[in-house]
Amino acid sequence: MKIAILGYGTVGKGVVKILEERFPHFEIVKIVVHSEKDCLDERFTTNFYEIFDYDVDVLMEMIIGDSPTYEYIRYALSQCIHVITSNKTTVACHLEEYMKLAKENHCQFRYEASVAGGIPWIQGLIKAKRIDKIERIEGILNGTTNYILDHMLKEDRDYTEILKDAQRLGYAESNPSADVDGIDALRKICISSSLGYNIRVNTDEVDCFGISTVKLNDLKKFKNEGLLIKLMGYSHFENNKFYACVEPVLVSSISKYAAVDENNNAVSLYGNTIGELMFIGQGAGQAPTANAMIQDLLDINDRRYDGECILVDSVIDRGDTLNNYVFCMNEDQSMIFEEKIDFVEKVDERYYITLKPSTVEEKNKWIKELRNANCEFFYARRRVL
Template identity: 40%
Template sequence: MLNIGLLGLGTVGTGIVQILEERKKYLEKLIKQEISISKILVKDIDKKRDIEIDKEKLTTDIYEIIEDDNIDIIIEVLGGLDNPYYYIKEALNKGKDVITANKAVVAKHLEELTNLAKAKNKSFLYEASVGGGIPIIKPLKEQVNINQIQEIRGILNGTSNYILTKMISENLDFQEALETSQRLGYAEANPTDDIEGYDTRRKLRILSTIAFKDKIDEEDISCYGINSINFSDIKNIKSMSCTVKLLGTAIVNDNKYYASVEPVIVSQNSYFSKVDDANNLVSFIGDNVGELRFFGEGAGRFPTANAVLSDLIDITSNTYQRNCFLENSELDNINELYRGKYYMRINVKEDTKDKIEKYIVDNEIIEDMIEKKDSIAFTTKLISKKKLEKLIDIFMIDSKNYFVARLEV
């Protein structure tokens, strides 16, 4: 008998229960033992739920699960940071395998929890923490054994991608697209993590650490979101026959790496331009395998639950990678040295407009002027982004009054 302790019965937890019920006979035949969800941690036992559940299995006491020697595997789908981290750590210390969908915990404590699982000879798997239902972490762990991974790129946040898709396809301004996203359940009431790029940064931190076999902290990843994009930017981008996506990018070469989360303007021929709505796409390049791409739904009840249960099968069939991925310790971050071409729009006051135009010409920033009305919009030469940051500082431009996106056209 495989006994599971489930922490959380929200959207993903409910999906796990439903899939296990529907696929129970097949899964039990596959892993050659019965499967039982023994206990489920909830906040409110009497809450009305979408599924019928035996209330005897519900508990508000985490120790009823962690201290139960009959429970073999803990599945954590609570969300949040501090409590889930403590529960996962305690479960590993108690000799239980752990599966989590919690990107915040994995991003902050990846190395510690991986090492603890190794020390306890237990599993710590987290496929659902990146890309929802897209299988990306397991293939990446397999490929690092026979490849030097050179690059990771991805649309890793469905909410921001949905917002940008609606702005481009329906000519909406940012607030309209955000409100539509919230109404449909893609964006939270507080969408900060999505629209400012923090969610993408966590996921890129996880992927790049595995890929480059070195600890890439969130602080090592430059991060700029989409919250200041407006309708005039969309008009300008479409005039270039392009679209815009929030991309996470990590590139390594000669023991140096660049890692960023930022809006990127891509041509209509780019495969990223074809990824619409709340879908995700992740690609990585290995020196032997070349480029591999993974596309699918980046969130949602069943895609995320599917990834969790894939980890469950890997544990029960012993088909997951046990390699310790932290082998390097010599990679240098070169974000400040990275050079690219950029699109920039600045809302300007009449008394500073001429000064800003003169500055971008005198400092060899501008390549082409796109707009010179209520705002100025231009594309740059190949420059360090620090040049644009210096421009912002000198003229004390508020973050709400400018938008920057890297050009890949």
């Protein structure tokens, strides 16, 4: 098979390395890069459309963002070229369109590497739903935030210091907002939900809150109570009603999620006959993501086809499900929570407001009010499952 590589950053270099060392029968004919200075030999080019002069069978796409990625993937699929991508941004936005184009042109669109790095999560979902109705999905879907929260406690250091370490190690970008604000996990829960439930999911329909305002003392306080903070994605689908969120969650220190440390991911599905299936492994980094890309390549080479996935519309339903929330802030804003307050603690100039069971809509209203008041705050949901 003839391979074209789109993007020669961290993951792209990992893919090329593994292919050259372990699968020399795959021919890398072109590597598309951003500028002339990145061209290392005759295989490199800055002209994406040049790859179509070489009878390419598979495009392996590993660049960032949706532009010009969307145009490139659409064109490759229209030319009957298989596409493999690690780009969760473009998959979250255009999954249905890409799958439709691939079907029309008798090729495959594969995206295992777009969610949970090296974990075979997408394949796990596909196989589970052949038999089961998937009821809910949840997990730690971002290795960067998991590393930060883990090492703040391990090293007794503040968020900003550990973030710098994560950037130095390659877990976080120079602009880390996609990770720490929950956007990366949001895209992954959208992709997982679309596939798991066969529904259309728009990223702007998913509630999202990150960890950039968490303090070391917050982590210490909850640890003393036998709780750890994890940034988690969650979704459920029942009776054509769908809800999803990404938010900080308080998990018991003896729970399976508490044991997920470093840059690892852990994601679960719940099926009506299989029960819970949990997948744990490295969710970020060069080798795990490159591994997932090449797994997709081997499946295409072996002519494995996952079958059709038809997406339908659903109703967004934040519903009346009650959750227990804790809001943390440097100033007393308890008045906005009114009769929902269970109790208020003040620890080292930090206010911890524990609320009675509250709805998602109530929580979203309080977040909006705190932001309008220019109050820096942090909140977490207590996980009861």
